[in-house]
Amino acid sequence: MDITKNLKKPERVEFILNRLQELYPEPPIPLDHKDPYTLLVAVLLSAQCTDERVNQVTPHLWQLADSPADMAKIPVEDIQAVIRPCGLSPQKAKAISKLSQILIDEHSGEVPDDIDALEKLPGVGHKTASVVMSQAFGVPAFPVDTHIHRLAQRWGLTNGKNVTQTEKDLKRLFPKDRWNALHLQIIYYGREYCSARRCDGTVCDICRTCYPARKHPKKVHKP
Template sequence: MTKKERAAFVINTLKELYPQIPVPLDHKDPYTLLIAVLLSAQCTDVRVNQITPLLFAKADNPYDMVKLSIEEIKEIIRPCGLSPMKSKGIHGLSEILIAKHNGQVPQSFEELEALPAVGHKTASVVMSQAFNVPAFPVDTHIHRLMYRWDLSNGKNVVQTEKDAKAIFPKELWNDLHLQIIWYGREYSPARGWDLEKDIITRAIGRKKVLDEYYKKTSR
């Protein structure tokens, strides 16, 4: 298959598997999504969804969040990991939203990435999921699968995002990045990978990846 044909196969297969696409992180508005995405760094979405109700019960908007101390936020979010950095980021960005954005989450990549603890991936998730602006946030699943499917060279997430945006139609980015995440979790994980279950990689996977898999499983 050519790269274009592989991309089309991915699109069509994911449409069949995920006609309805759930959003991994529970939220009710752009602010709660922003906080949830920030908490998800090096933490599972399942754990984040367990912790955010506790945090949002006390503060689900920047005005209430700044009433909490950084230490109070840190204690609530501790199970998500990196709590010292994340708590400072949550408190700091809430102050900036009040001071510069009338308490609203800005709708631009530049302004989002200027907020404390908000990187390009977090900004991309918020832009796509909260504001429906085309973006292609790359997490570990997408990075892994773009390489397995021979659609990217796997050097780094910056290159993977560039390759994804070049090969997939812009109007599909917001759906595709979520579909690939769900597919990676269910069919093509990093650990416990079963190629028989992974229908996309089995059909179009990079030869080097397939050879390594069969070599490993034949021992």
């Protein structure tokens, strides 16, 4: 391999797969939970909030209620008071209350293992539904957040202007049986080595290996 030339896309894909597997052979799910319902609520709370903060808040929320039947009985104001540190608490509290009632009314109190049904729940977008499908039910999915979107551009895996296009590109490039672990591996790598501040496309191991000839920071399109 000529270390003075940038890798071609198939070479980048192979290197990224191997390197991330070396670094994170069994990536843990970053949000603490005990079942699909608590994962769903935790992922909803993680919107514009760190996983660390969510994990600090959810134990207090589960003391109030940790099932759709119990949560539906809790006043929205009480839910909001507990989750306030996560930000956007008025909207999130209403969504948690409403989706809990819908799970009771339409899904026998269970979180559905169907992405279309999940996306119909209040406060649950495509990314949240994809996380639940992959991490709660083991169904291949590739949730793309802003961090994965950033790294995919730095690594030349997409030129998409939004997370929807980036998801399509990544699904096309990587084996389906690696999607669930890979999206977690990319998140962990982005936090540890290729964050928005610590790397500009020329600093971390993967960026330098894939693009050794890159001399200037890689501009990325925010979703």
